[in-house]
Amino acid sequence: xxxxxxxxxxxxxxxxxxxxxxxxxxxxxxxxxxxxxxxxxxxxxxxxxxxxxxxxxxxxxxxxxxxxxxxxxxxxxxxxxxxxxxxxxxxxxxxxxxxxxxxxxxxxxxxxxxxxxxxxxxxxxxxxxxxxxxxxxxxxxxxxxxxxxxxxxxxxxxxxxxxxxxxxxxxxxxxxxxxxxxxxxxxxxxxxxxxxxxx
Amino acid sequence: xxxxxxxxxxxxxxxxxxxxxxxxxxxxxxxxxxxxxxxxxxxxxxxxxxxxxxxxxxxxxxxxxxxxxxxxxxxxxxxxxxxxxxxxxxxxxxxxxxxxxxxxxxxxxxxxxxxxxxxxxxx
Numbered sequence: 001x002x003x004x005x006x007x008x009x010x011x012x013x014x015x016x017x018x019x020x021x022x023x024x025x026x027x028x029x030x031x032x033x034x035x036x037x038x039x040x041x042x043x044x045x046x047x048x049x050x051x052x053x054x055x056x057x058x059x060x061x062x063x064x065x066x067x068x069x070x071x072x073x074x075x076x077x078x079x080x081x082x083x084x085x086x087x088x089x090x091x092x093x094x095x096x097x098x099x100x101x102x103x104x105x106x107x108x109x110x111x112x113x114x115x116x117x118x119x120x121x122x123x124x125x126x127x128x129x130x131x132x133x134x135x136x137x138x139x140x141x142x143x144x145x146x147x148x149x150x151x152x153x154x155x156x157x158x159x160x161x162x163x164x165x166x167x168x169x170x171x172x173x174x175x176x177x178x179x180x181x182x183x184x185x186x187x188x189x190x191x192x193x194x195x196x197x198x199x
Numbered sequence: 200x201x202x203x204x205x206x207x208x209x210x211x212x213x214x215x216x217x218x219x220x221x222x223x224x225x226x227x228x229x230x231x232x233x234x235x236x237x238x239x240x241x242x243x244x245x246x247x248x249x250x251x252x253x254x255x256x257x258x259x260x261x262x263x264x265x266x267x268x269x270x271x272x273x274x275x276x277x278x279x280x281x282x283x284x285x286x287x288x289x290x291x292x293x294x295x296x297x298x299x300x301x302x303x304x305x306x307x308x309x310x311x312x313x314x315x316x317x318x319x320x321x322x
Contacts, residue, residue: 049236049238049239049242050239050242051203051239051242051243051246086201086203086239086288088203088204088207092316097312101310101312110231110233112200112201112203112204113311113312114204114208114312114313114315115312115313115314115315115316116211116314116315116316117316117317120211120315120317120322121211121315122208122209122210122211122218123207123208123209124206124207124208124209124219124248126246127206127207127246128207129242157246
């Protein structure tokens with residue numbers, strides 16, 4: 001899959017008309033979402049044949065994106081030699097889920113949606129391979145980003161790709177390694193909107 | 200909701216210790232064709248709680264899976280993989296509920312989406 005093609009596909013998707021400030025629902029820029037999944041797939045092989053979970057608000061870009069990377073049935077058909085995987089998308093907000101399912105239908109993608117507060121997510125161990133997320137940065141509700149990270153590292157057997165503000169980088173790294181038992185934590189990519197992804 | 204999702208979800212009510220597997224109450228089941236991908240199935244097989252999948256598929260009206268977890272050598276059999284594929288990905292609970300095995304609390308499933316949001320006194 002070409003990065004440019006992925007970006008243009010994502011650019012056509014529906015966005016929030018009334019973002020909820022308390023949930024920090026800012027849409028993930030298409031180039032960031034595309035870059036994150038492109039790296040996860042092409043550098044680390046964490047998407048093809050894998051079970052991928054997508055955590056949190058404002059993320060339907062990534063939802064649809066992670067699917068289209070692997071979905072032969074999608075109208076794209078540009079991802080040669082990539083097989084279907086399953087995506088599980090979790091969100092607390094009914095409106096997000098509605099928009100996400102409309103987008104999924106438009107793209108003819110099957111996505112497994114769950115309505116749940118990530119902080120109260122209870123799974124039977126490390127059942128997914130990869131988690132992708134753009135957590136709330138914790139600017140409205142302190143620690144929200146860390147809550148997401150804690151749960152993500154608990155349920156992922158492979159890798160977690162997460163976007164954070166550059167100013168919280170050291171704190172995020174330290175917490176992941178010390179408090180949440182991450183095997184390693186590294187910055188994979190710095191992007192212009194003051195965020196970065198790591199695994 | 201596919202049984203793939205059911206196989207991961209546990210009751211998340213505070214204080215519940217045996218929250219897995221959630222019982223299924225069926226109102227409407229649908230079947231959707233999903234492309235068959237043996238590599239994905241082989242990757243998923245060791246992660247699946249077999250008995251929960253076999254029981255859940257039976258409650259959705261499909262009784263082709265063995266009760267006991269099969270040997271991994273069966274993964275070479277296409278006939279077996281197809282049954283596993285069907286139960287895990289193609290059977291879907293469209294309307295109904297998931298029931299906490301310990302407290303009996305029901306989590307509704309509408310339009311295929313399970314709602315695991317808790318009330319204030321359950322967190």
